Amino acid sequence: MGSPYTHAHSSSILAGIVYVASRRKGRDPGPRVVAAVISFGLVWEAIEYAIHATAKRLDLEPILVTYGRKDTFLDIVFDLVGATLVLAFGDRVLGELAANE
Numbered sequence: 001m002g003s004p005y006t007h008a009h010s011s012s013i014l015a016g017i018v019y020v021a022s023r024r025k026g027r028d029p030g031p032r033v034v035a036a037v038i039s040f041g042l043v044w045e046a047i048e049y050a051i052h053a054t055a056k057r058l059d060l061e062p063i064l065v066t067y068g069r070k071d072t073f074l075d076i077v078f079d080l081v082g083a084t085l086v087l088a089f090g091d092r093v094l095g096e097l098a099a100n101e
Contacts, residue, residue, distance in 0.1 A: 004078040011037045011082030016029035019090045023098030029090065033083050045072050 009052070018036045022029035048064045057061035090098070 002073060004081075006080040007041070007075045007078040008085070011041065012078040012086050013082075013084040014040055015086035016090070019086050020094055020098045021042060023090075025095075029093070030087055033087055037079050038076070041076050047074060092099040 015033045015037050018033045019029040022032045049066050051064045052062045052066045086094075
């Protein structure tokens with residue numbers, strides 16, 4: 001199975017970027033962070049599946065492997081863990097970057 005830490009880490013980077021951009025525009029980052037992380041996570045899972053299915057059809061070794069529905073679900077859950085951490089600690093950790101200038 002893939003590493004849940006990878007998903008939490010990558011989603012926290014995306015969430016941080018969206019968080020800072022939202023704060024700089026004076027907007028509530030919560031809905032934007034969650035929407036961006038879920039959207040990107042779902043797109044990533046679709047790409048992962050498409051690469052795996054295409055490689056299988058062409059009888060090639062896939063560069064990305066899918067492990068099934070449970071793994072996909074857990075990947076999205078850990079994407080949300082990363083987003084939640086950014087929302088919980090965003091002002092404290094990203095406050096200077098997010099300040100309106």
